[in-house]
Amino acid sequence: MHFSLLGVCWDKTQTYRKGAAKAPDAIRKVLPHLETWHAGVDLAETTFLKDLGNIKVPNFDMITNNIFAALHSNEVPAGNIPIILGGDHSITLAAVKALKPRKIVVFDAHPDAEDTQGHSGVVRRMAEIVGPQNISLFGTRTLSKVEHEWLSQNRIQIATLKDLRKIREPVYLSIDLDVLDPFVLPAVGNPEPVGLRFIDVLEAINALAPNIAAMDFVEFTPTTCCTDIHALTVGKLIYAAMADIVRAQTEQRRIDGVFSKI
Numbered sequence: 001m002h003f004s005l006l007g008v009c010w011d012k013t014q015t016y017r018k019g020a021a022k023a024p025d026a027i028r029k030v031l032p033h034l035e036t037w038h039a040g041v042d043l044a045e046t047t048f049l050k051d052l053g054n055i056k057v058p059n060f061d062m063i064t065n066n067i068f069a070a071l072h073s074n075e076v077p078a079g080n081i082p083i084i085l086g087g088d089h090s091i092t093l094a095a096v097k098a099l100k101p102r103k104i105v106v107f108d109a110h111p112d113a114e115d116t117q118g119h120s121g122v123v124r125r126m127a128e129i130v131g132p133q134n135i136s137l138f139g140t141r142t143l144s145k146v147e148h149e150w151l152s153q154n155r156i157q158i159a160t161l162k163d164l165r166k167i168r169e170p171v172y173l174s175i176d177l178d179v180l181d182p183f184v185l186p187a188v189g190n191p192e193p194v195g196l197r198f199i200d201v202l203e204a205i206n207a208l209a210p211n212i213a214a215m216d217f218v219e220f221t222p223t224t225c226c227t228d229i230h231a232l233t234v235g236k237l238i239y240a241a242m243a244d245i246v247r248a249q250t251e252q253r254r255i256d257g258v259f260s261k262i
Helices: 020-033 061-071 091-099 119-130 145-153 161-165 198-211 228-260
Strands: 002-008 048-055 081-086 104-107 135-138 171-176 212-218
Touching: 002 020, 002 061, 002 091, 020 048, 020 081, 020 228, 048 061, 061 091, 081 091, 081 228, 091 119, 091 171, 091 212, 104 119, 104 198, 119 135, 135 161, 161 198, 171 198, 198 212, 198 228, 212 228
Parallel strands: 002 048, 002 081, 081 212, 104 135, 104 171, 171 212
Antiparallel strands: none
């Protein structure tokens, strides 16, 4: 199975902490030191990961075109699954504009539904593109009054694992790493107490794995509170997600192949 890796070095809309522009290189640095075996899948044997480098641009409007060009180049095979490394969460909007998914699932401590153009408003801006009925949130645990009202008006609920397993269409998965509890990963732009465990996020990824068509990992902020273990945690999550996708989608193709012959 083919994956492509693309970094977007952009953190100009971060509010509490900045530094997410350094995340793509910090994550790449640790990937070669991680085990490729996860839950019965050896990524070294089952996947090809094409590193497309980083996007570094002076203004946000250029990111969408750069993502589109990178992921539609002759170097990227058809049917590959893009893995985009942020950057702050606003880069997800640029990716959605470039890839045009119909269904978006966001793992995030916050709903990011403020009426802004930055990371705090990315879900609201994406809803204007795909429709609020095509957005699901998971792991959200704190929000403002404005966000509460907007979510209620647009009937966007916080999904459960059961809800995620019911999804049957291709999904763009955006993981704001502050969905994890700060005890697991404090090195994010806006850490939020009482978050998810690493295993909780893995279970949610596994629920979506048969349908993931693209994903991003955003808001990792390797600044003063960051150590190697934090980058390794993010890298492990990426490898685990890849392995779950390989296992789930390979099995689905096998089943489809069997039924197509009956």
